[in-house]
Amino acid sequence: MANKPVDVLQGTLDMLILKAVSLGPLHGYGVLLRIHQISKDRLEIQQGSLYPALYRLEHQGWIASEWGESENKRKAKYYRLTAAGKRKLQSETEKWNRMAEVIAGILSTGREEV
Amino acid sequence: MTSWSRIRSWAHAIIRRSAMEREMDTELQFHMEAYALDLERSGVPREEAMRRSRLEFGGVERTKEECRDARGVSFMETFVLDLKYGARTLRKSPGFTIIAALTLALGIGANTAIFSLVDGILLRPLPYASPQQLVSVKGTYPKGGFVAMREQMHTMDVAAYSEDHEFNLTGYGEAVRLPGTLVSAELFSMLGAQPELGRTFYPGEDVAGQDNFVVLSHALWEQRFAGDPAIIGRVIELEGVGRQVVGVMPADFRFPSARGALWLPLHNDPRNTTAYWAGDFMPVICRLHAGTKLEQARAEIKMFQSRVTKMFPWPMPAKWNADVSVVPLRDGMVADVRGRLLMLLGAVVLVLLIACANVANLTLSRAATREKEIAIRSALGAGRGRIATQLLTESVLLAGFGGLLGLVFAKGGLSLLKATLPTDMPRLMDVHLDWRVLVFTGALAILTGFIFGLVPALQSSRVTTAESLKSGGRGAAVSVSQRLRSTLVVVEVAFAVMLVLSAGLLIRSFWAISHTNPGFKSEHLLTARITPNESFCQDAARCLTFYRSVVNEAQASPGVAGAALVNTLPLGGRITKRNVDIEEHVAAPGENAPLFWLDVVTPNYFRVMGICALAGREFNDADEAGSAVAVVTASTARRYWPGENAVGKHMRLLKEKDWRTVVGVIPDVRAFDMQSSEPEWIEGTAYVPYNSSATLEDGRVPAEMTIAARTNLDAAQAESTLRRVVSGLNPEVPVSEMKTMREVVSEAVATPASTTSLFATFASLALVLGMIGIYGVLTFLVSKRTREIGIRVALGARREDVLWLVMREGAKFSFAGIALGLAGAMAVMRLLASELYGVSPMDAATYCSVTGAMAAVTLLACYVPTRRAMRVDPLTALRED
Numbered sequence: 001m002a003n004k005p006v007d008v009l010q011g012t013l014d015m016l017i018l019k020a021v022s023l024g025p026l027h028g029y030g031v032l033l034r035i036h037q038i039s040k041d042r043l044e045i046q047q048g049s050l051y052p053a054l055y056r057l058e059h060q061g062w063i064a065s066e067w068g069e070s071e072n073k074r075k076a077k078y079y080r081l082t083a084a085g086k087r088k089l090q091s092e093t094e095k096w097n098r099m100a101e102v103i104a105g106i107l108s109t110g111r112e113e114v
Numbered sequence: 115m116t117s118w119s120r121i122r123s124w125a126h127a128i129i130r131r132s133a134m135e136r137e138m139d140t141e142l143q144f145h146m147e148a149y150a151l152d153l154e155r156s157g158v159p160r161e162e163a164m165r166r167s168r169l170e171f172g173g174v175e176r177t178k179e180e181c182r183d184a185r186g187v188s189f190m191e192t193f194v195l196d197l198k199y200g201a202r203t204l205r206k207s208p209g210f211t212i213i214a215a216l217t218l219a220l221g222i223g224a225n226t227a228i229f230s231l232v233d234g235i236l237l238r239p240l241p242y243a244s245p246q247q248l249v250s251v252k253g254t255y256p257k258g259g260f261v262a263m264r265e266q267m268h269t270m271d272v273a274a275y276s277e278d279h280e281f282n283l284t285g286y287g288e289a290v291r292l293p294g295t296l297v298s299a300e301l302f303s304m305l306g307a308q309p310e311l312g313r314t315f316y317p318g319e320d321v322a323g324q325d326n327f328v329v330l331s332h333a334l335w336e337q338r339f340a341g342d343p344a345i346i347g348r349v350i351e352l353e354g355v356g357r358q359v360v361g362v363m364p365a366d367f368r369f370p371s372a373r374g375a376l377w378l379p380l381h382n383d384p385r386n387t388t389a390y391w392a393g394d395f396m397p398v399i400c401r402l403h404a405g406t407k408l409e410q411a412r413a414e415i416k417m418f419q420s421r422v423t424k425m426f427p428w429p430m431p432a433k434w435n436a437d438v439s440v441v442p443l444r445d446g447m448v449a450d451v452r453g454r455l456l457m458l459l460g461a462v463v464l465v466l467l468i469a470c471a472n473v474a475n476l477t478l479s480r481a482a483t484r485e486k487e488i489a490i491r492s493a494l495g496a497g498r499g500r501i502a503t504q505l506l507t508e509s510v511l512l513a514g515f516g517g518l519l520g521l522v523f524a525k526g527g528l529s530l531l532k533a534t535l536p537t538d539m540p541r542l543m544d545v546h547l548d549w550r551v552l553v554f555t556g557a558l559a560i561l562t563g564f565i566f567g568l569v570p571a572l573q574s575s576r577v578t579t580a581e582s583l584k585s586g587g588r589g590a591a592v593s594v595s596q597r598l599r600s601t602l603v604v605v606e607v608a609f610a611v612m613l614v615l616s617a618g619l620l621i622r623s624f625w626a627i628s629h630t631n632p633g634f635k636s637e638h639l640l641t642a643r644i645t646p647n648e649s650f651c652q653d654a655a656r657c658l659t660f661y662r663s664v665v666n667e668a669q670a671s672p673g674v675a676g677a678a679l680v681n682t683l684p685l686g687g688r689i690t691k692r693n694v695d696i697e698e699h700v701a702a703p704g705e706n707a708p709l710f711w712l713d714v715v716t717p718n719y720f721r722v723m724g725i726c727a728l729a730g731r732e733f734n735d736a737d738e739a740g741s742a743v744a745v746v747t748a749s750t751a752r753r754y755w756p757g758e759n760a761v762g763k764h765m766r767l768l769k770e771k772d773w774r775t776v777v778g779v780i781p782d783v784r785a786f787d788m789q790s791s792e793p794e795w796i797e798g799t800a801y802v803p804y805n806s807s808a809t810l811e812d813g814r815v816p817a818e819m820t821i822a823a824r825t826n827l828d829a830a831q832a833e834s835t836l837r838r839v840v841s842g843l844n845p846e847v848p849v850s851e852m853k854t855m856r857e858v859v860s861e862a863v864a865t866p867a868s869t870t871s872l873f874a875t876f877a878s879l880a881l882v883l884g885m886i887g888i889y890g891v892l893t894f895l896v897s898k899r900t901r902e903i904g905i906r907v908a909l910g911a912r913r914e915d916v917l918w919l920v921m922r923e924g925a926k927f928s929f930a931g932i933a934l935g936l937a938g939a940m941a942v943m944r945l946l947a948s949e950l951y952g953v954s955p956m957d958a959a960t961y962c963s964v965t966g967a968m969a970a971v972t973l974l975a976c977y978v979p980t981r982r983a984m985r986v987d988p989l990t991a992l993r994e995d
Contacts, residue, residue, distance in 0.1 A: 028141060029148040047149070048172030051142065052180035059185050067137075070144070072151065077141045 013045070013053050014062075015096065018081065018089040021063055025080040027070060028054060054079060062088050138181060146171055175494050192500075193507065200508035210480055211512065213886070214473045218516025220879055221469030223523025226547070228462040229554055230528050231535075232455050234545030240444050241366065241544070243306020247402045250446035251415060253435035254395035257382050259422050260298065263398065266418055269411045270400040270440075273301040274380065277370055277397075280818075281352040281378075282647055284846050286338050291645050291850040292352075294376030295369070296394075302329075302377075304401050305369060311335075312346040312361035315379050322383035328357040332365035334375040352376070354647040370397075370447070372543045387427055399443055411440050447540050453948060454869060460945075461616065461876045464609045468883045471606040473516075475887055477509060478599050479894040524551075534871060536864040596895075600927060603891050607931025608938055610877075610884035611968050615939045616946055617870075617877035618960045619953055624870040626952030627863055633783035633791075634684060635724030638675075639855035640832045641683055641822045644840055646847045651817035654806045660843060661804065661819060665716055667839045673827040674835065678719035679804060681816040682711070684785040685862040689793070690714070692811060694800065696754050697764035697773060707768050708797040710750075711785070714808045714816050715801055720745075720780065722824050730761035730778035737777075737803040742766075745778040749791065750798035765800065767809065774802065788863050789951050822855070829854060869949055884931075885975040892924050892979035903983055904991025913984050920983045924976030932968050936961065 020026060020034040032050055035043060057063045062085035070076040081089065146167045153163035171177075204211040239245040249270070255263065260274040276296040283290050302314035310332060319325055328350065330339075339345045349356040357378070368374070384390050402411055419438045423430045445452075488501055525547060535542060644664065651657035661679055668677035682688045692712035701707045717733040720726070728748055737743050744765055751760035764773040782791045785799070792799060802808045810816055825832045833852050840849050853861075860867070896903070903916055911919075943955040953960070 027144070029145045032145075046172055047145070047170055048174070048177040051145075051177055052184045055181045055184035070148070072148070074144060074147075075140065076144050077137070 012096075013049070014057060015089070015092050016043075017050075017053055017057060018062060018085055018092070021079050022081045022086065022089055025068075025078045027068075027076040027078050029076075031079065057085070061085075134185075138178060142171075142174060142177065192503070196504045196507035197511060199504065200511045203508060204512065207480070210476060211515075214476050214512055215515045215519060217469045217472050217476075217883060217886070218513055219519035219523055220883075221466040222517050222520030223527055224462050224876065224879065225466045226520060226524035226551055226554065227527035227531055228458050230524070230547050230551045231531060231545055232459050233551060233554075235448055235539070235541045236444075236452060236455060238544065240447070241368075244401075245444065246442070247404075248305070248443035249400050249402060249408070249411065249440040250443045251398040251400065251438065251440055252446070253419075253438045254397055255422075255435075256391050256393055256395055257380060257389070258384065258391045258425065260396060260398055261382055261384075262422055262425055263415075263418060264298070266421075267400070267414060268403075269406045269414045270402045271300065271304055272398060272400050273298045273304045274396045274398045275301055275370060276380070276394045277374075279378075280645065281376060282354070282645060282846070282848055283338065283350065283352055284354070285351045288841075289846050289848040290338070291643070291848040292334065292375045293373050294378055295374045296380050296396075297377050298380050301369075301399075304399070307363065307367055307369070309361035310364040311343060312359070314361050314363075320379040320382050322381050322386075325379040325381050326355070326357050327360045327379060328352065329361040329363060329377040330359060331363055331375045331377075332367075335362045352378075354649050368543065371538070371540060373538075391426055391428075400440065408440065408442075415440055451539055454865075457945060457949070458869075458872055461613060461873060464613055465876050465879050465883070468606050468609045468880050468887075471602045471609075472883050472887045472890070473512070475599050475602050475606075475890055478602075479890060521547075531872075534868045536861075536868060599891050599894070603887050603927045604930045604934060606887045607884050607928060607968070607972060608934035610880040611932050611935025611964065612939045612942070613873070613877040613880040614968060615935070615960065615964045616943065617873040618964045619943070619946060619950060619955060619957060620866070620870040620873050622953045622957065622960055623950040624863070624866050627788045627866055630784060630788050630952075632684065632788065632859065633725065633781050633785075634855075636855035636859050638824055638826060639723070639822055640825055640829065640836070640852070641686075641820055641855055641858060642833075642836050642852040643818065643820050643850045644679075644847060645818045645850065646844065648814075648817055650847075651815055654815045657815055657817060658804070658806065660847075661716075663843050664821065664839060667843070668821065668823055668836060671835045671839065673825050673831065675824045675826070676718055676722045677821055677823040678722040679716045679819040679821055680719055681714040681804075681819055682785070683820040683822070683858065684723075684783050685787065685858050686820060689786070689796070690810060690816070691796065693768040694798070695766050695768060695770075699754055709795065711792055711796045711799045712767070712810070713785075713799065713801045714804050714819075716804050719801075719822070722822050725780050725783065727778040727780050729759065730776070732778055732780075733801075733803045738805055740805050740807065741803070742772045742774045742807065743777045743803065744774040745780055745801040746776055747782045747791065747799045748779055749782050750800065751776075751779045753798060767802070770807065770809075788859075820851075866949065866951070881971060885971060888924060888927055888972050888975040889978065891927065892920065892976055893982070895923060896920060896979045896983045899983075900986055900991045903986045904988040907986060908988040908992065916984050916986070917980060920980040921973070921976055924973060924980070928969060928972035928976075931972070932965055935968075936965065 016035050017031055020031045020038070023034070026034060028050055031054070032045060032047060035045060054063070054065075058065055058079070061082060063079045064082050065077050065079050067075060068078045146164075149170070150160075150163040150167040153166060154160055158166070168174075240248065242248060255274065257274075260272070264272040264274075275298070279294050279296055281292050281294050283292050297315070297320075299315040299317050299320040302309075307314070309329065312329075314329060315327060319327055330345070335341060335345065345359050346361070347358065349358050351357075363377070382390070400411070402408070415438055419435055423432075423434065491501060528545070528547060532542060532545065644661075646657070646660065650660075665677050665679060668674055682690050690712045692710050693707040694710045694712075695701070695707055699708070715733070717735055717738050720732040726732075727745070729751075730745075733743070733745065746760060746765075754760070755763055760776050760779050763776045765776060766773050780801070783799075785791055786793050786796075804815070804819075806815060808815055821836065823832065823836065825835075827835065836852070837849050840847055903911075903919070906919075907916065939961075940956070947955045
């Protein structure tokens with residue numbers, strides 16, 4: 001059960017991408033690998049869906065991109081977190097934590113506590 | 115920060131669109147290759163690694179589309195893309211594009227031209243200051259009534275004018291007759307009209323004795339006075355009376371019509387009771403005081419009306435101006451032409467609707483054949499909205515072309531229109547294409563694009579991908595759009611039927627008018643007005659001698675077979691009214707004597723005009739010397755002496771001492787217009803010989819006469835002959851309105867002629883468009899059913915069966931359309947009644963022949979597609995796709 005990958009929750013992909021690039025500039029494929037790595041392969045991401053999200057985040061100014069060279073000496077587009085992105089990630093993390101806490105509280109509520 | 119990045123991203127996307135597309139490709143390509151490389155490292159063979167990489171990535175095109183959307187530039191980018199794509203598609207099918215654009219251009223062009231007319235005449239505010247405060251009074255008043263109104267009204271300022279006066283200008287080149295308007299002193303200031311030079315009239319300058327002033331039009335000032343500013347203050351001679359020029363109006367000032375060359379003050383003289391209370395009955399215009407409602411003004415004028423009838427020196431009939439009211443000035447000025455213009459607008463809107471239906475049909479047919487293309491695009495990830503938007507863009511692009519081309523047509527059409535329409539149409543001079551009409555055309559083009567683009571776009575985007583790809587373009591949508599197409603064609607034919615019917619009725623009516631016997635022979639007749647000053651004929655003997663010489667010298671000129679004089683030429687637009695006493699019908703005291711149309715003529719008038727007496731005789735030279743005689747028309751004789759011989763009866767002009775003997779009866783002459791001899795308020799027509807007892811209401815002999823000369827000379831020669839004769843006798847007498855009698859007649863029917871030709875044009879447009887419509891739908895139908903027809907032929911269907919198969923479809927559209935059109939026509943055709951003469955709006959013959967003609971024409975449109983169907987070769991048809 002714990003090993004079976006779960007689909008990314010609606011709306012959380014953006015957060016994951018921000019987190020991934022906050023650890024250092026990455027190209028699109030790198031973002032995918034990084035998420036797999038830090039989630040220990042427990043999250044399933046449709047590969048194609050990554051790019052519209054990247055473009056959306058760049059358009060909103062949370063991340064910025066520039067062309068560089070990959071580890072295989074190939075031309076690749078690298079994304080890094082902007083200052084605005086950093087603030088966004090922070091607020092999103094706080095929001096997520098609060099939300100998770102509330103939901104967890106609700107779900108763990110026993111009969112006698114009502 | 116974020117909005118800046120957004121703008122930069124947009125700008126980036128628009129400016130560097132192709133570069134970004136390339137980058138996007140590189141990026142996605144990199145991703146897939148990197149993944150494949152990783153797979154290879156874990157031992158998957160290269161080929162398999164590439165395949166799995168592509169598979170797991172998902173739809174590349176869909177991803178790209180989503181990326182473009184994510185960048186937030188889709189609207190601008192899509193639009194540019196769609197425009198380019200649309201232009202390419204349109205270029206690829208030039209036949210469709212040309213027919214559709216031309217169809218639209220004709221519809222839009224005709225509409226813009228007519229709308230310019232409606233806008234310039236009915237809608238645009240009058241070119242005077244604060245025109246919304248200007249009103250006109252329904253009803254006319256003599257000077258006395260007007261002056262009283264001006265003094266008593268509290269809700270508005272009051273001014274009056276009297277149109278259609280003419281003045282001889284002498285002393286500046288050849289003597290010339292000028293149209294002028296008498297105005298009350300405050301008229302100019304009420305309109306807010308500023309002179310170009312000098313001043314307008316001061317209050318009080320319309321009182322007799324203080325009124326020797328004149329204001330000139332810009333055109334007259336330029337032509338006669340060489341635009342000399344020193345004209346102000348100079349005295350010019352009008353009708354033999356010196357008047358000081360006080361001002362010149364600017365070129366764009368027109369009141370009440372474009373004809374006027376002069377404005378003179380009214381000559382208000384209360385001591386001359388007859389002229390003051392019975393002379394000219396004039397239109398009155400007013401300016402509402404600020405804050406006054408139309409209703410208040412109406413109430414006040416009603417009160418005034420009850421007072422003013424008691425101010426007359428004689429009892430006034432109770433019904434005189436009983437329905438007095440005030441209406442906005444513009445409505446009052448254009449009331450006569452409003453109905454006709456709206457009718458034209460209605461007709462031309464029908465043409466546009468037909469054009470729209472046609473283009474919608476073409477687009478629908480094309481959309482059906484494009485089903486496959488659309489299915490492929492939707493399989494590649496284009497959303498339904500996206501496809502509809504693209505198709506819509508294409509339609510709007512097409513309509514844009516049509517609109518531009520239509521504007522060119524409109525420009526040509528409008529100048530043609532202005533040349534066709536009668537020149538006396540109010541405000542016609544103000545009509546031109548301008549930005550309002552441009553906006554209208556633009557809106558029309560876009561709206562049209564939406565109307566004919568929306569239906570096919572929605573229709574096409576509903577196509578289900580799999581079905582369409584499978585069926586190779588014979589999908590389910592075909593039957594749906596087929597119904598729509600059939601409906602469009604039926605409606606189109608119905609509209610065309612209505613237009614052709616109205617044109618048919620108008621043509622019949624016009625034929626009736628122009629084939630009416632006017633009662634005179636108009637061939638080889640040249641006419642001209644000879645107009646000495648009023649004062650010249652105060653001395654009746656001098657006047658009669660002058661005219662006698664004119665006739666004698668004209669008749670003596672080479673090439674002139676006969677010449678005669680008349681005070682009011684038939685169809686010449688002027689009436690001389692005169693009350694008469696008729697023996698055995700003498701009016702009781704307090705009753706009005708019958709009002710007649712009085713024609714004063716020289717003895718040979720009837721001979722020159724080709725009018726023969728029905729009974730009795732025409733005038734002779736002895737009558738000219740002073741016999742007390744008269745000639746009446748047949749209808750007048752019937753009216754007063756029914757069943758009796760009018761010859762030998764007696765009548766006399768009012769206040770005449772001796773009775774005149776009726777010596778002859780002539781047939782009725784179409785003198786008022788081609789439909790009637792007299793206006794309905796005239797109770798008879800009498801002719802009297804031109805001698806010293808032939809007096810008008812003012813007791814003088816007529817001074818203005820029209821000469822009619824029967825001649826074989828060409829117009830130019832005859833004209834110079836007449837001018838030479840008159841100027842030789844008296845150089846101060848102008849000769850004007852030189853026209854052949856044929857021109858007089860055709861001017862009299864100018865209005866029905868223009869209406870008829872416009873409707874005929876619209877109807878032929880509608881007919882051609884309707885034919886294209888049926889042809890298009892049937893052609894499409896045949897091409898869609900080629901396979902079916904092939905199977906039928908293979909199974910033994912004969913050519914006649916195929917003929918029936920197709921013709922039946924065509925006949926269905928045609929007859930449904932005709933039936934609908936006839937029903938529609940019956941509902942609206944009475945709107946046309948006022949324009950018709952000698953034919954009922956329900957005229958059975960016209961309805962039958964139009965039905966027959968429409969059936970023939972629509973079936974003719976079926977011919978080509980039917981022939982194509984009959985030639986279907988079963989082998990080829992079955993092998994298709």
